[in-house]
Amino acid sequence: xxxxxxxxIGIGRAAFFAIGCTLSNPAEDLKYLFPDMTSYKxxxxxxxxxxxxxxxxxxxxxxxxxxxxxxxxxxETPYTIYYVFKNSKKIGxxxxxxxxxKGGVIQxxxxxxxxxxxxxxxxxxxxxxxxxDQLRSKEFRNQFDGVSLADFYKHDYYVAAKSKTSxxxxxxxxxxxxxxxxxxxxxxxxxxxxxxLLLLDFFVYDRKFEPFFERAKQKAKQ
Amino acid sequence: xxxxxxFIGLAIKNLRRRMIRTALTISGVALAVAVAVSLGGFMxxxxxAIDKSIEMLGFQVMIMAKGCPYEAAxxxxxxxxxxxxxxxxxxxxxxxxxxxxSITPIFVGIAQKxxxxxxxxxxxxxxxxxxxxxxxxxxxxxxxWMKFKGGPGFExxxxxSAGSKxxxxxxFEAAEYEQRKVGDIFYASITPAGSMTPVxxxxxxxxxxxxxxxxxxxxVFMPIDTAREYFNRPNQLTxxxxxxxxxxxxxxxxFESRWLKLPEVQVVGLQQVKNTLVALVATAQTxxxxxxxxxxxxxxxxxxxxxxxxxxERTGEIGIxxxxxxxxxxxxxxxxxxxxxxxxLGALLGCLLAMLGTGAVEKAIKSLANLGVNGSxxxxxxxxxGYAVLGAVILGFLxxxxxxxxxxxxxxVDAIREGAV
Numbered sequence: 007x008x009x010x011x012x013x014x015i016g017i018g019r020a021a022f023f024a025i026g027c028t029l030s031n032p033a034e035d036l037k038y039l040f041p042d043m044t045s046y047k048x049x050x051x052x053x054x055x056x057x058x059x060x061x062x063x064x065x066x067x068x069x070x071x072x073x074x075x076x077x078x079x080x081x082e083t084p085y086t087i088y089y090v091f092k093n094s095k096k097i098g099x100x101x102x103x104x105x106x107x108k109g110g111v112i113q114x115x116x117x118x119x120x121x122x123x124x125x126x127x128x129x130x131x132x133x134x135x136x137x138x139d140q141l142r143s144k145e146f147r148n149q150f151d152g153v154s155l156a157d158f159y160k161h162d163y164y165v166a167a168k169s170k171t172s173x174x175x176x177x178x179x180x181x182x183x184x185x186x187x188x189x190x191x192x193x194x195x196x197x198x199x200x201x202x203l204l205l206l207d208f209f210v211y212d213r214k215f216e217p218f219f220e221r222a223k224q225k226a227k228q
Numbered sequence: 229x230x231x232x233x234x235f236i237g238l239a240i241k242n243l244r245r246r247m248i249r250t251a252l253t254i255s256g257v258a259l260a261v262a263v264a265v266s267l268g269g270f271m272x273x274x275x276x277a278i279d280k281s282i283e284m285l286g287f288q289v290m291i292m293a294k295g296c297p298y299e300a301a302x303x304x305x306x307x308x309x310x311x312x313x314x315x316x317x318x319x320x321x322x323x324x325x326x327x328x329x330s331i332t333p334i335f336v337g338i339a340q341k342x343x344x345x346x347x348x349x350x351x352x353x354x355x356x357x358x359x360x361x362x363x364x365x366x367x368x369x370x371x372x373w374m375k376f377k378g379g380p381g382f383e384x385x386x387x388x389s390a391g392s393k394x395x396x397x398x399x400f401e402a403a404e405y406e407q408r409k410v411g412d413i414f415y416a417s418i419t420p421a422g423s424m425t426p427v428x429x430x431x432x433x434x435x436x437x438x439x440x441x442x443x444x445x446x447x448v449f450m451p452i453d454t455a456r457e458y459f460n461r462p463n464q465l466t467x468x469x470x471x472x473x474x475x476x477x478x479x480x481x482x483f484e485s486r487w488l489k490l491p492e493v494q495v496v497g498l499q500q501v502k503n504t505l506v507a508l509v510a511t512a513q514t515x516x517x518x519x520x521x522x523x524x525x526x527x528x529x530x531x532x533x534x535x536x537x538x539x540x541e542r543t544g545e546i547g548i549x550x551x552x553x554x555x556x557x558x559x560x561x562x563x564x565x566x567x568x569x570x571x572x573l574g575a576l577l578g579c580l581l582a583m584l585g586t587g588a589v590e591k592a593i594k595s596l597a598n599l600g601v602n603g604s605x606x607x608x609x610x611x612x613x614g615y616a617v618l619g620a621v622i623l624g625f626l627x628x629x630x631x632x633x634x635x636x637x638x639x640x641v642d643a644i645r646e647g648a649v
Contacts, residue, residue: 025407035346076380077409104407109415111407115346132344132407134415136430142348187430 025077026084027102027113030131039117039127040090040098047089051209053081062208069204069219071162072197078104078111085205089120096120101206102131105198108190109134114198116206123211124154128199137188141195146182155203159218166225235558239565246538250570253534257574257620258581260527263520265582265608265616266589271513273607278505282498284442286370287332287469289480291322291487294494313464314493316456321490322468327483329473330369335361335452336466337459339416340426341406357402357416360447361455364388370469375438381409385435388451396431397449400439405446408433414448420460429458524619527574528627535567535631546635547643560636564628571624575617582616583608 029035036046053059063081067074074080083104090098102115113131118124128150130142140146153175161176170177181192207215243250293312319333340354364387368374376385377400388395396414398406408414412433417426431450439445456462472479484495539546546559582589590606 030345038347078407106409106412109413110409113344129346131346134342136415136428138342144348 025104025111026086027104027115027131028086029088029100029102029115032088036088036090036098036100039100040092042092042097043090044093045091047091049087049089049209051085051087051205052083066201066204066208070197070201075104075106078106079201085209087206087209098126099206099210101202103198103202103205105194105201107133107135107194108187109136112191112194112198114195114202116199116202118203118206122154123203123206123214124152125150125199125203127151130195133191135188135191137182137184137191140182140184140188141191143182146180149179150199153199155200155207155215156218158200158203159215159222162222163218163225166222166228235562235565236569239562239569242538242542242562243566243569249534249537253530253570254574254577256527256530257571258577260520260523261575261578261616261620262581262585263523264619265579265612266585266606267513267516267520268612268615269582269586269606269608270516270589270593272609272612273605274509275506276607277605278502281442282502284371284373284440284444285469285498287330287471288475288498289470289472289483290496290498291318291468291470291493292466292496294492313461313466314468316463316465318490318493319465319468322470322487325483325486327472327474327479328470330366330471332366332370332469333363333452333465334367334467334469335455335459335461335464337361337418337455337461339418339448341416354417357406358443358447359416359418359455359459360444360449361452362449363452364390364449367469370471371440371444374440374444377403377436377438382436383410385410385437388434388449390451391453392451393454393457394429394431395434395450397435397437398433399437399445399447399449401445402448403433403436408436410434410436416448418458420458422460427458524623528623531567531570531574531624532627532631534570535563535628536634538566539563539631539635542635543638543643546638547640547645550638550640551644556636559638560632563632563635564625567628567631568621568624571620571627572617575620578620579613579616583613 032046032048037043053063056062059081085101085103088098088100089096090100097120098117099120100115100117102113104111104113106112112133112135115129115131116125117127117129119126128147133141135141157175161174164171164174164177172178179196184192207213291314293314295312313335316333319331322328323331337359339357339359341357343354368387376382378385385397387397398408398414403409406414410433414431414433415428416431417428419426437444456464472483480497480499484497487493487495549559586606586608590604593605
C-alpha cells in the first residue's frame with residue numbers, strides 16, 4: 007500500500023497532532039523537478055517557534071481570507087521548505103501545504119524562483135477528487151507559471167475596485183471543465199496555492215509583498 | 229567483606245591496565261547478551277501480541293471458506309488479500325445453532341485508491357484499501373470496545389445506517405493515512421466480480437474510530453449488503469465470527485463436528501489460530517536461539533581467552549604476590565572476580581543495547597516475515613533483563629574457573645622465573 011508521506015508531531019498526551027506536508031521522496035522528487043540539482047536542504051518552519059508566531063498566524067488567516075482547518079491548518083502545523091542547489095548556487099525552492107478538499111486533504115506544492123518568488127511549477131502530491139484528472143492536467147497547472155503572491159493581492163484589489171483589467175493574472179485563470187461535484191476541490195486548490203505563497207512570503211521573503219496586501223485592504227475598506 | 233572490596237578494586241585495576249582488550253571482550257559479551265535479550269523479548273512479545281490480537285477479534289470461533297488455516301489466521305488478525313468466499317446462506321444455517329451466543333457476518337473486499345506523488349503519472353499508480361462489509365449491531369456486540377473518535381474534525385461520529393449506499397466508517401490508521409475527517413468524502417474504486425473495470429464510488433465518512441491496535445484500525449467499514457452489491461457478490465460472505473455461550477475444548481469440538489458437514493466451510497477456533505501462528509514462528513525462533521547460543525559461546529571463549537592471556541602475562545606478578553604471602557584462594561578469587569566483572573559489565577551493556585534497539589529489531593523482524601499480528605512484538609521486561617544478567621554472571625563464574633585455577637596453581641618460584649624471562 008502506498009500513501010503520501012506526512013509528518014506528525016505529537017503535542018502533549020492527548021490525541022492532538024499537527025500534520026505537516028512533506029515530499030514523499032525528497033531526493034527523488036527534487037531530482038525529478040531539478041535534474042541539475044546537486045544537493046538540497048530542508049528548513050522546518052513552525053509558528054510557535056517564531057517570536058511573533060501568534061500574530062503571524064493571525065496575519066496568515068487574514069491574508070488568506072478564510073478560516074483555517076482545525077486539524078490540517080493549526081498553529082502547530084510544521085512547514086518544510088526545500089532549498090535546491092546546483093553546487094553552491096540556489097536554483098529552486100519547493101514548498102507544500104495541506105488544504106482540506108472534498109475528499110480529504112489536498113497537498114499543493116509549488117516550485118518557486120528563489121529570487122522573484124514567482125511560481126515556476128505547481129503540482130499536487132496528493133489529490134483525491136472527482137476532478138482529479140482535470141486539476142492535474144498540465145493545461146490547468148501551467149496557467150500558474152510566473153504567478154506570485156503579488157498577483158493574488160492585486161486580484162483582491164481589482165475585485166474590491168470592481169474593475170476588470172488585463173493585468174489581473176488571477177482573473178485570467180480558466181478553471182478546468184469540471185462538473186459541480188469537483189468545484190470544491192478547485193476552490194481548495196486555488197486556496198492552497200495562495201496559502202503556499204503566503205507562507206513562503208512569511209517564512210522566506212520577509213513579507214516583501216505586504217504593500218500589495220495593504221493596498222488591497224485599503225481599497226476593500228473604501 | 230573488606231578483603232572482597234579490595235579484590236574488586238584490584239580486579240578492576242587489572243582490567244583497566246589492558247583497556248582495549250577489556251573493552252573488546254566486554255563488547256563481545258554485550259553483543260551476545262543483546263541478542264539473547266532481544267530473542268527473549270521477541271518470544272514474550274510475540275506471544276503477547278497474538279493473545280491480544282485474538283482477544284481483540286471479539287469472537288472465539290470463525291467459519292470461513294476451506295483453505296489454508298494460516299491464511300485464515302492472518303486474514304483475520306491482520307487483514308489479508310487472499311480472499312475466498314463462502315455462500316451467504318451459511319449464515320442462515322449456522323445462526324440458529326443452540327450453542328451460539330452471538331454471531332456476525334463479515335464480507336471483506338479490496339478496493340483501489342488513487343495513487344499520490346508529484347509526477348504527472350502518479351494518479352495512475354494505484355494503492356489499495358481493505359473494505360469490510362459488516363452488520364454494525366452484531367459486529368459491535370462482538371467488539372463493544374470500539375468507540376468513535378472525538379475532538380475537532382471528528383465530532384458526531386456514528387455508524388452508517390443499515391441500508392446506506394454511500395456512508396463509511398474508517399478505522400483510526402486508515403483515517404490517518406487517508407487524512408480524513410468526519411464529513412469528508414471517501415473515494416474507492418471497486419472492481420465488481422466478473423468485470424475488469426473498476427467502478428468509482430463516492431462515500432461520506434460518518435465516523436472515525438478510536439485506535440484499537442488491531443486490524444480494524446486499517447479498515448474501511450460499510451454496510452455488508454452495500455459491500456456485497458458493489459463487489460457483485462450478493463450471495464457471498466468472507467467470515468462468520470462466532471461467540472459461543474460456553475467456550476471449552478469439548479464444546480468447540482461439538483460445534484465443529486456439527487458444522488464441518490457443510491462441504492465448503494472450515495470451522496477455525498482461535499486457539500487453533502494461535503497454535504498455527506506460534507508453530508509457524510517456532511522454527512524461526514529456534515534458529516535465532518541457536519544463533520544466540522553460538523554468540524554466547526563465542527563470547528564466553530573470548531572471555532576465557534582474555535583472562536588466560538592476562539594470567540600468562542602476569543605470571544611474574546602472580547609469583548611475587550604468592551611470595552609475599554598471597555594464598556591460592558586469594559589468587560583464585562582475584563582472577564575469578566576479573567572474569568565476573570567483564571561478564572557483568574557486558575551483560576549490563578548488552579541489556580542497554582537491547583532496550584535501545586527494540587524498535588530496530590521489531591522493524592527488522594516485521595520486514596522479514598509476515599507474523600500475522602499487529603502491535604508490538606518485542607517486549608523486553610525486567611524479568612528478561614534479570615535472567616540475561618543472571619545468565620551472564622553464571623557463565624562468568626563457570627568461564628573464570630579454569631583461568632583462576634591456572635593462576636592459583638602456579639608455584640611462586642616458577643612463576644617469578646617464568647615472569648622474568
